[in-house]
Amino acid sequence: MSTKKEIWVYAEQENGKLAGVVFELLSEGRKLAEKSGYTLCALLASADGKPMHQELFNYGAQKVYNVEDPKLDIYQNDYVAKVVDTLLKSEEPEIVLYGATTIGRSLAPTVAVMGWAGLTADCTELDFDTERNILLQTRPAFGGNIMATIICPDHRPQMSTVRSNVFKKEKVGESETGEVIDLSVDLSGVRERMKRVESVVEQVNTVDLKAADFIVSGGRGIGDPKNFDIIESLANTLGGAVGASRATVDAGWISHHHQVGQTGKTVCPLIYVACGISGAIQHLAGMQSADLIIAINKDPDAPIFDVADFGLVGDLHQVVPELNKQITALKS
Secondary structure, three states: OOOEEEEEEEOOEEOOEEOHHHHHHHHHHHHHHHHHOOEEEEEEEEOOOHHHHHHHHHOOOOEEEEEEOHHHOOOOHHHHHHHHHHHHHHHOEEEEEEEOOHHHHHHHHHHHHHHOOEEEEEEOEEEEEOOOOEEEEEEEEOOOOEEEEEOOOOOOOEEEEEOOOOOOOOOOOOOOOOEEEEEOOOOOOOOOOOOOOOOOOOOOOOOOHHHOOEEEEEOHHHOOHHHHHHHHHHHHHHOOEEEEOHHHHHOOOOOHHHEEOOOOEOOOOOEEEEEOOOOOHHHHHHHOOOOEEEEEEOOOOOOHHHHOOEEEEOOHHHHHHHHHHHHHHHHO
16 A cells, blocks of 8 residues: 555536635645645646636645646536546545535545545544554444544545535635646546536525524424524524524424534534534534534533533523523624
8 A cells, every 4th residue: 555645635616616615625634734744735627727726725735636628627427537536546645535515425436436445425523543544534323323433444545525614714825835736637538428418506595504604503492393483583683594403304393404413514603502402413513613602401411511612501482582682782
């Protein structure tokens, strides 16, 4: 398993715009690189990658492996998988990270099969074991009831897909520099098994939890679906969005667009207020990266208090309206 001591981040892009998860992976990749002594690199496959290089350097990439081809203008899994597989075999990096996006969840397993590499999906935490030189990949397992740390000791590269909004975006600077390595991959022999005929962007009136700085979420502890009015009132006062636990969504109390957790959205707001949420590991996987967590629950032993920065033990039907009243007064 002789490899280059490099950590690669697949720089997912569409229409010349890098996906937000790329910056999160580069930010976390810098920490892994510092711990391991490896070089942090980005792999960019596009029709024209030059306008995106500076952003990759600004978030910590030391090298950009750049492949340009007109066939890469619109994402096609077969073309991009050929590019990634070819470069992994020729350059032999130690670690490759992908976003657990629609594209990443399609690309990463395809490449893993092509190269007989290990792949851990939907990671929520990454670390590096310096004694064994192994990537530690943590993800929810057994229906989210435990957090399992997975290693890949016998095959390279070690590959992970990582959920968006798990790691913070941390820019290094505005005019960072690095090395661009231009490579070419022959795509003429790739059989195009699917073709994009048309792209339709549908505007739907749904909550954008991933972009919200303030989220107030309700769980089964709110007691009744009509009590989401209390949650919504506080969210409106904060200028934020309404979230929900899986239990309330499954019960039909609120739309699945509001669901936070392992099977919902992963969020990273400035403030996350959990109302009547016990703190099941499936829910924590989707919100524990928030800058500040406030928990309101009448059960003092609720697991949510173990991760909360501030905990209020009491009846949310009394606490939340009073909190709303106080915040409104401060704002006025």
